[in-house]
Amino acid sequence: MAQLYVTNSKGGKELFSFRKVYESAKRVGASPTLAKEIAETIKREAFPGIKTSFIYKTVKKLLSKKVPKSALRFSLKSGMRKLGPTGFAFEKYVGEIFKRLGYKVKINQYLPGRCIRSYEIDFVAEKDKLIYIGECKYRNLFGDRVHSMDALANYARFLDILKGPYFKSTKYKNYKIKTIMATNTKFTSRALDYSRCVGIELLGWRCPKDKGLEYLIEKEKLYPITILPSLRGHLKDIFVSERIMLAKDVLRINPQKFAKKFKIPLKHFYLLIKEAKILLE
Amino acid sequence: MAQLYVTNSKGGKELFSFRKVYESAKRVGASPTLAKEIAETIKREAFPGIKTSFIYKTVKKLLSKKVPKSALRFSLKSGMRKLGPTGFAFEKYVGEIFKRLGYKVKINQYLPGRCIRSYEIDFVAEKDKLIYIGECKYRNLFGDRVHSMDALANYARFLDILKGPYFKSTKYKNYKIKTIMATNTKFTSRALDYSRCVGIELLGWRCPKDKGLEYLIEKEKLYPITILPSLRGHLKDIFVSERIMLAKDVLRINPQKFAKKFKIPLKHFYLLIKEAKILLE
DSSP: OOOOEEOOOOOOOEEOOOOHHHHHHHHHTOHHHHHHHHHHHHHHOOOTBBBBBHHHHHHHHHHHOOEEEEEEHHTHHHHTTTTTTHHHHHHHHHHHHHHTTTTTEEEEEEEESSSSOEEEEEEEEEEEEEEEEEEEOOOOOOEEEEEEEHHHHHHEEEEEHHHHSSGSGGTTTTTTEEEEEEEESEHHHHHHHHHHHHEEEEBTTBSSTTTSSSHHHHHHHHOOOGGTOOOOTTHHHHHHHHTBBBGGGGGOOHHHHHHHHTOHHHHHHHHHHHHHHHHHH | OOOOEEEEETTEEOOOOHHHHHHHHHTTTTTTTHHHHOOOOHHHOTTTTTTTHHHHHHHHHHHHHHHHHHHHHTTHHHHHTTSSSSHHHHHHHHHHHHHOOOOEEEEEEEESSSSOOOOEEEEEEEEEEEEEEEEOOOOOOOEEEEHHHHHHEEEEHHHHHHHSSSSSSSSGGEEEEEEEEEEEEEEHHHHHHHHHTTTTEEEEBBBBBBSSSSHHHHTTOOHHHHHHTTTTTTHHHHHHHTTOOOOGGGSOOOHHHHHHHHOOHHHHHHHHHHHHHHHHH
């Protein structure tokens, strides 16, 4: 077979990769046999210039027939994007992740610096005398990244806060104070270089490599509610307002009470609960 | 007379100020008598909800009858905005200003940092063992400002460059290295606070107060070419490509040669030269 070029999300051409399709199917839970089978189907049916988004949809369709759970998990990236359009829900979601990892979390805090009287901090997470000053960078556009300018500004802010009055209190004498940037997307290589060099911790898509946000989410089953296909319209806003950010939390709500309180047909909740069960089984 | 409210550029209401009109006319060269006369005319003809842009136009019209030079100078802010849409011409313009102030200027330089291998620097200006690492923030939108995030990123970049290999050379042993941000607009108060505190120098509209960009320009007659009303269309790009950034430089070109080289009617140049002469007389 001659080399086959596909059209990616930015409209550019790239070589079709059997391996990429195979790995992505396996990552969400397909067996090696099924993953191979899916990749072979795609390879057979692909044509020059086929869009990667079309390949993505086809893989998802093939998965949903065999392993419904995997098809749901396959939407993690776009599910996180659905937390938008503003960064507010993403901040709450990241706060929730840190909570489930055992941190004491406060979102939307104000901390004083030496030069600027007050910085708005997306979240502050504390565990075992370690404090993370967290900044969330939610990105709405496909392919958008977190740039070195974001990292530079984050670090200068961190330095200013460290020099400010807050952490000079004797209470924090034996604490380790760190800054962390969390994103639903990736960091540019310059942002990575700078952050590693000055010690900003990063959490993003496949960042740190093999221990990125997607890994944490998979491992602890911390899927955002927006990964559930039936979560549409203003239901998202209702869940966010109730601090129900994780798909697993849907299994804990009382559907009757919720439906009544927010005047939403009960069947919507049953659908969501069904999907959450498949996802988390 | 009852209090009169005008509509500003952002659509908000503000109190009509006789003083503001008077001062702005005087600033561009109107005599106190003329400035008072103009402000009185405006006050008499103003009506509730009148737009500040309309007041601006009327002042300009009244000025142009009496002092053509002042009317031209009155357009400095919008003239600078016309350096857009990208920041490229503004960078060249700021570089030119520093040159005329006696600095040795290089624009678009690359400097290494400790953490990032190479930063693109808008301009580097040197005089008497003082080096400015300059960043330009050109703003296209009316009322847009330079924010604290820009200042934070600027400072972190500056720290990284200082720790990098470049300025460690013995050549720079007795040099003072500073960072400066230049803009065609204003800085937010947070950006001002932070910059003053860490030592970023600022140059912007009325910043430093009474010695801002507009002061420098007036004092040294460093008006940008875009202040000339006849500079339209791609003529700006031609001038920028030839590094002719200042209105006064128009008086030095050879119109015949220029018109021939760029295939532009000679009369366009004569118009520009006429305007430049009025402006700079």
